[in-house]
Amino acid sequence: MSQVMTAAPAWTIPEFLDARENNHLFIGGADATALVYKFGSPLFVFSESRIRANIARLQAAAKEVDRPISFCYASKANSNMAVLKVVRDAGIDVEVNSGGELYKALRVGFKPNQIIFNGTSKTNEELDEAVRAGIYSINVDSIYEIELVEDAVRRARSELNSGLPPARIALRLVPEIGTRSHLGLQTALLTSKFGISSSEVLDAFRRGLQNPELIHVCGIHIHVGSQTPDVEPFAEAFKSMWNHLMTIHRETGHTLEHINLGGGIPVNYLRDRSQADQLPEHERDMLGADLEPSAVLKEALRVARESARAAKAEHLLDRLTILLEPGRSIIADAGVVLTIVRNIKRRPETEDIWLLTDAGYNLLLSMNNYKWYYHLISASRACEPLESEYKVAGPLCDSGDVYFDIERHGRLPDYRLLPRDVKPGEVLALLNSGAYSLAQMFPYNGRPLPAAVMIREGGRADLIRRKDTYDDLVANDVW
Numbered sequence: 001m002s003q004v005m006t007a008a009p010a011w012t013i014p015e016f017l018d019a020r021e022n023n024h025l026f027i028g029g030a031d032a033t034a035l036v037y038k039f040g041s042p043l044f045v046f047s048e049s050r051i052r053a054n055i056a057r058l059q060a061a062a063k064e065v066d067r068p069i070s071f072c073y074a075s076k077a078n079s080n081m082a083v084l085k086v087v088r089d090a091g092i093d094v095e096v097n098s099g100g101e102l103y104k105a106l107r108v109g110f111k112p113n114q115i116i117f118n119g120t121s122k123t124n125e126e127l128d129e130a131v132r133a134g135i136y137s138i139n140v141d142s143i144y145e146i147e148l149v150e151d152a153v154r155r156a157r158s159e160l161n162s163g164l165p166p167a168r169i170a171l172r173l174v175p176e177i178g179t180r181s182h183l184g185l186q187t188a189l190l191t192s193k194f195g196i197s198s199s200e201v202l203d204a205f206r207r208g209l210q211n212p213e214l215i216h217v218c219g220i221h222i223h224v225g226s227q228t229p230d231v232e233p234f235a236e237a238f239k240s241m242w243n244h245l246m247t248i249h250r251e252t253g254h255t256l257e258h259i260n261l262g263g264g265i266p267v268n269y270l271r272d273r274s275q276a277d278q279l280p281e282h283e284r285d286m287l288g289a290d291l292e293p294s295a296v297l298k299e300a301l302r303v304a305r306e307s308a309r310a311a312k313a314e315h316l317l318d319r320l321t322i323l324l325e326p327g328r329s330i331i332a333d334a335g336v337v338l339t340i341v342r343n344i345k346r347r348p349e350t351e352d353i354w355l356l357t358d359a360g361y362n363l364l365l366s367m368n369n370y371k372w373y374y375h376l377i378s379a380s381r382a383c384e385p386l387e388s389e390y391k392v393a394g395p396l397c398d399s400g401d402v403y404f405d406i407e408r409h410g411r412l413p414d415y416r417l418l419p420r421d422v423k424p425g426e427v428l429a430l431l432n433s434g435a436y437s438l439a440q441m442f443p444y445n446g447r448p449l450p451a452a453v454m455i456r457e458g459g460r461a462d463l464i465r466r467k468d469t470y471d472d473l474v475a476n477d478v479w
C-alpha cells in the first residue's frame with residue numbers, strides 16, 4: 001500500500017475541493033466516488049457554492065473601482081438551466097450568443113434588461129426574438145447588421161401593432177489587439193471573424209445614429225479573447241473604446257452609456273503544477289494565469305481616466321457603466337468531470353500502460369481542439385503519491401481521442417501521473433472542467449450524453465441533467 005501525502009494536495013480549494021480522511025476526493029462535501037456509483041459515469045459535477053464564490057470575487061473587484069460594473073455571465077461557457085439559475089440568483093446579468101441561449105436566459109428568469117446578445121451571424125428570427133423581448137443590448141458585428149436590426153424593429157412594430165421602443169444596440173469592435181492565449185481564442189485581431197474594424201468605427205456609429213426612432217446606440221464592445229493571461233490587452237481594449245467614445249461624442253454629440261470589455265478573465269488550470277513543467281512555456285503561462293479581476297478593472301479605468309483628464313472629458317467617464325462578460329472565470333473551476341477507467345492494456349513494445357476511460361473529447365472538446373490541460377487525479381486515492389505514468393485515452397473511435405498531444409507538438413504531457421496500480425473500475429477526476437465542456441458535448445459514436453449534478457450547501461447532490469437514453473439518441477431522426 002502506498003503512503004499517503006501529508007500536506008493538502010495543491011489542487012485543493014478550501015470549502016470546495018479537498019481530500020478527506022478516507023483519501024477520497026470530496027466536491028462540496030460530497031464523495032466523488034459515491035456520486036459516480038449513484039449517478040453513473042461519466043458524470044459532470046458542479047458546485048453551487050463555488051459558482052457563487054466566483055461571482056462574489058468579481059463583485060468584490062467591482063467595489064474596488066469607482067464606476068458601476070455590470071457582470072453579464074457568458075452563458076456559452078455553460079448554459080445548463082440549473083447553472084443559469086444559480087448565476088441569476090447570485091444577482092448578475094447574462095450574455096447570450098444565439099436564440100437558444102436567449103430562450104434559456106428568459107426561461108430561467110433573467111429580465112430582458114439583464115440580457116446582451118452577441119454573435120456574428122444572427123438570423124432574422126433571432127433578431128426578432130431579441131427585439132421583441134426588448135433586451136439591454138444587441139451587439140452588432142458589422143455595419144450591415146445595423147440594418148438587420150432596424151428591419152427587425154419595423155417587422156415587430158407592424159406585426160405586433162405596438163409602440164415598441166427603439167432596439168438598443170452596441171457596436172462590437174475589432175481593434176487588432178493580440179493576447180497570449182490560443183489563436184482560436186483570440187477575438188480582437190483583424191484576422192479574426194469578429195467585429196467592426198477601427199477604420200470603420202465612426203461610419204458605423206453615424207449609421208447607427210441615422211434612425212433613432214428604430215435603434216438606440218447605447219454602447220461599444222470589445223472582447224479580446226478567452227483565457228487572457230495579462231492585464232495589458234484589457235487595458236488597451238478599454239482605452240481604444242474610451243477614445244472612440246470621446247470621438248463619437250465630439251463628432252456627433254451622442255453619449256454612449258456603456259463600455260463592454262467582454263470576457264476573458266483567466267482561470268488557473270495549473271493550481272497543481274505537478275505536470276506543469278511538461279508544458280511549453282507559453283502554454284504554462286497561459287494556463288497557469290492568475291490574474292485578479294480587480295487588477296483588470298483598475299488598470300482599464302486608470303488609462304481611461306488619464307486620457308479623459310487630458311481631453312477634459314471626465315464628465316463622460318463619470319456617466320459610464322462598464323460591462324464585463326465573464327464565462328470561464330465563473331464556471332470552469334466549479335465543475336469536475338468524473339470518469340471510470342473501463343479498460344487497461346500494457347504494450348509490450350513500449351511498456352506503456354494505457355488507461356481507457358469513458359470520458360473522451362466528446363465531453364471535453366477543448367482537450368482536442370486546443371490541447372487544453374485538465375488536471376487528472378484519482379478520486380479514490382486522492383492523496384497517494386503520483387508514482388506511475390500512464391497513457392490516458394477516451395472511448396471514441398479515433399486516435400485523437402487521447403489526453404496527450406497526438407500530433408507530438410508537446411502541448412500536453414505525454415503521460416499522466418497517477419498513483420501506482422490504477423485498475424479498471426477506478427474513478428478519475430478531471431478538474432477545472434466546468435467551462436466549454438457540457439456546453440459543447442456531443443453524442444459521437446452513439447454515446448448518450450452524461451448526467452450532471454449540482455452540489456448544494458451541505459453536500460446534497462441534485463440531478464441537473466439526466467443522462468440521455470438510447471431513445472434520446474434517435475429522438476430527432478426521421479426514418
Ligand SMILES: Cc1ncc(COP(=O)(O)O)c(C=O)c1O
Nearest residue numbers: 074223226263264325326327328
Ligand atoms: C463575446 C464574448 N464574450 C465573453 C466570452 C466569455 O469569455 P470567457 O469565458 O473567457 O470569460 C466569450 C468567449 O470567448 C465571447 O466570445
